[in-house]
Amino acid sequence: MRDFAATRRQFVMGTSAVALAAGLAGPAFALARLSTAAPIASRHVLLKPSIFADAIAANRRFLLSLDPLRLLHNFYVSAGLPVRGPAYGGWEAQGIAGHTLGHWMSACSLRIAHDGDPELAAKLDSALVEMARIQAAQGDGYLAGGTVERNGKTIDGKIVFEEVRRGDIRTRGWDLNGAWVPVYTWHKVQTGLIDSYKAAGNQRALPILLGVADYFGRIVEGLSDAQVQQLLHAEHGGINEAYAETFALTGNPRWLRIAEKLRHREVLDPLTEQRDILAGLHANTQIPKLVGLARLHELTGNPAHATAARFFFDRVAYHHSYVIGGNSEREHFGQPDQLADRLSTATCEACNSYNMLKLTRHLYGWQPRAALFDFYERVQLNHMIAHQRPDTGMFAYFMPLETGARREFSTPDNSFWCCVGSGMESHAKHADSIYWHDPATLYVNLFIPSRLDWRERGLTIDLETRYPMDGEVTLAVRAAPPAATAIALRIPGWATGATVMLDGKPIEPARRDGYAVLHRRWRAGERLTLSLPMTLRSEAIPGDPSTVAFLSGPLVLAADLGPGAVPFDGTPPALLVPGDATAVPQPVPGEAHRYRLSPIMGEAVELKPFFAMYDRRTAVYFRTFTAESWAAGKEGYLSAEAARADLVRRTADIFHIGEMQSERDHGFTSTDSAAGQFYGRSSRRLPAGQTMRFRMARRPGAAILRVTYWGDDVDRLAEISADGSPIATERRAAPGKSDWVVVDYPLPPVTTPSSEIAFAARQGDTVVYDVRVIAPAAS
Structure with a gap:
């Protein structure tokens, strides 16, 4: 980020060699007190009319609309108790049920801590009454609503925790013994209980919390270090932070020992050594681990925890983030400082920004630097305010930065994505960091x-x-x-x-x-x-100085490309610049943060604050050309854009194989395979004798299955079928080539909305990268 350069230097110089002395605090036990600054509690802050007050009000309406007894549906079933309402849809109807409840509890608690909010306090209290009853029926502290698919049936996810207790641990990264990230969900519930006690002051929460901590804690204590590391290979949220906070509340050193044991060494050790190994990793799997380390640093004084947290923040904020402050594409980190080829409809997952703001607060508390709140403000204004509709309170999962993209918002009853849960919290806390x-x-x-x-x-x-x-x-x-x-x-x-x-x-x-x-x-x-002068400036995307975004004061600007309901099929606006990109936009008289932009081709467009363009298609990044470079590159640019637009129109489905959410969305299964990363692309490696299956969306008629391989993977044999019928045998003879190879396989016509695709490896390991279903090219 170009205008972050000076503030980044301040941050690095101020924190690279900090070793703060530990003090003592707490009436019942000793803790290392490493913070030098603290936020003034939100109960001392009254928000006046603003976009932030509007966001909190919309969020409160959504929190009140939710029925915690429905969020507890699977919890009742697990405990053998009568349910008190139907399950919600979306993710709550899937194996991750329960994560929303934890976020809802935390969000309600933040609101109660702010102004008391008797309506939300009553709802939270009723939820805690029921949770205590459910936990008592379980008899061992267990309290969760996750499920798992076994032999075509949906069964109680408690079986997975008991398998782990016995040392039976299997994971592909996004699952644990076939269950969808149950420890991640456990973290949300445990944190919701912590917040209910600590922030909302509800005394019912503490015994429930201790039962929850004990149940999973006994599992962790019974595992070897190697088994814990295997367990932590599955996404587990900030479970280390949950146990650190449980220790902070109680002073019981048992919880601190468990928190320290839940250190995912594969990721955290390299970060402690200040090595950026983030490329290819699922972004939001990592950020909570560092939030947990930051909290552990505050409680123990261990400088290694602080080193990892600071280094990670620096890499993500200044080397892996887009102009709005968000990070990741398709939920994954790419190569540092190489974002120009990662502009899609799946950039900037909201959960990542929610967690990065939490990490920012920890680092700021250790050593106040304005640079940290420059980052915080950028994310809060340009991503978090953008991802919640102020009229309905609904949330966007991704913040798409691809030209012509629009935001897709959740529904009140049938979404409940992770970003809905974290969104509830994000928009309950606008008063807590002023x-x-x-x-x-x-x-x-x-x-x-x-x-x-x-x-x-x-x-x-x-x-x-x-x-x-x-x-x-x-x-x-x-x-x-x-x-x-x-x-x-x-x-x-x-x-x-x-x-x-x-x-x-x-x-x-x-x-x-x-x-x-x-x-x-x-x-x-x-x-x-x-x-503060609200001047216009440009900022190049990391990896391509000719692709820029525009900012006015703290606000990222975007071109208005029309209503979201109308597809954008034009050429992305490119700009002819005289050497300084900020000379191109022309201010609209009398309008704050409004500019007119005249592309090389096409009609003029208007630049407006990006956050407020909830129902519009936008362009945030613009390719720029000098007169000379446009003359030389015009045909290539237009040809590439035409090919890109044609592929978008023809594509019925894209499967990013090897990526957690995409594999879930496509019903991926295999007898034995391994997810991998190569040159920034995810993959699945299928050994000889093994099979994998997944479903791809179809449009009526014939289609093409387009599969990407690596050119050096030769002399390997795989049979490919669609809906049980063979369609191709893939075999490429040596010599190979060090480049991507794209192979098209004709698919027979269908009238169904999807086809099951199967790969069977017969000779050597078959490694598959991106998979698409596209319509045949027009004749």
């Missing part, structure tokens, strides 16, 4: 209209602003303590020429770590005003 403090300073990190009533310090201020729509931010002091207090205003890294005034008069506060700091005795009625 104001931070250390013993001497109040830090104003986010410019969200609000009132801070900090009675403990005798300070009341109103933050008055239209930010991010304009750059003037005023702190109006309503009450002040008699002693001098420092107020630190974040100066964003992009804000060249920022000024500060006190009661309308220019002043020059001290500058420290990206803040304007004014230390004085404040008086009621004083007004401190920060003015």
Whole structure:
């Protein structure tokens, strides 16, 4: 990110060699106290009208609309109790049922911690009453709603936990003994209980939490270290963080030992050694592990945990992220600083940003740096506000950055993706990071209209602003303590020429770590005003300096390519630049953050704030050309875009084999195979004698099965069938070539919506990469 360069240097210089001294805290037990700054609790903050208050209100309506007894449907079934309502649809009707309940509990708890919210408090309490009853019926602390498919039947997922207890551990990364990430779901429920007790103050939650922690804890304690590592190969969320927090609440060292044992060495050891091994990894599987390490650092003082957390943050925020601050494409990390060929409809999973914001808060607490909240603000404004519809409260899974893409939102009863769960939490916490403090300073990190009533310090201020729509931010002091207090205003890294005034008069506060700091005795009625010029700038995508996005102040801009209901089939707008891309957009008079853009070809388009384009098709990144490069590359560009658009129109289905969600979506099964990564692409390796099957969507009529292989994989034999009938035998003779090989196999006409495709390896290992079903080319 181009304009992050200076703030990134500040961050690295300020944190690369930090070894903070441990202190003691806590009435019942000793903990290492490594934080130097803390957020002011949201109960001291009243949000005023803004996009953030709108997001919280929409989210609250959704939280109230959900019935926790329906979310507990499978929990009742597992315990042999009568159900209290039908199961919800979407993911809640699948093996991962239960994860939504945990997120819902956490989101309700955050709201209750903010303003009490008696309606949500009553709902949460009723859920805890039922959870205690279900847990008592189980008799051993078990409390979950996951299921697993065995021999064509759906059975209680508890069988998987008991298999693991006996040392029977099998995983393909996204499953555990065939169950869909049960430890990930366990983490959500355990964390929901922690938040219900810690944030919402509900005493019912603690005994339920201890039972949950004990049940899974006994399983982990009974496994060897090697078996635990095998268990952790499956996605497990932030289970280490859940046990660290359980220790922090109770002081029982047993929970800390379990948290430390749940360290996934395959990923965390290289990060501790400051090696970027992220390419090809499922992104949101990794981020919670580092959030857990950050919490463990705070509790133990272990510097290795901090090293891994800081290094990971630096790599993801500054080398694996797009202009909106989100990361991943199809849920996976690619090569660092190589994002230009990873612009699709599946960029920027919302759960990743939710977890990166959690990690940012930990790092900021250790050492306050404005650079960290530059990143936080970018994600919050341009991704998190964008991924929730303020009218319905529904959420987007991905934030698509492919030109012409639109957002796809959840439904109230039939989605419940992971990003719905994390979205409930994200939009319950907009008041929790505006104001931070250390013993001497109040830090104003986010410019969200609000009132801070900090009675403990005798300070009341109103933050008055239209930010991010304009750059003037005023702190109006309503009450002040008699002693001098420092107020630190974040100066964003992009804000060249920022000024500060006190009661309308220019002043020059001290500058420290990206803040304007004014230390004085404040008086009621004083007004401190920060003015941030909202200038236009461009930012190249990592890996291609000729492909840029535009930002105005803190906001990412996007071209409006029409209503979401109308497909975009035009040529992506390319720009002719005189050497500076910011010279191309022309401001729209009287409109904040609005510009007109005239592409080389086609009609002019308007640039607007990306976050608010909920129902529009957009372009965020633009190819730029000089007059010379356009003359030389025009035909190639237009030909490539035409071929791309043609392939999109002809494609009925894409299967990214080897990737967790895509394999679930396509019903993938195999007798024995291994997922892999090569040159940034996922794959499945099928040994000789083994078979794999999956379903591909079809359109009526004939089609083509297009399969990608690696050119050096020669002298291997595989038989391919569709719906039980052979369609091809794949065999390529030596010599090979070090490049991708795409092979088309004709598929017979069908009238059904899908076909089952099967591969049977007969000689050597068959390695399959991307799989598509496409319509035949027009004659």
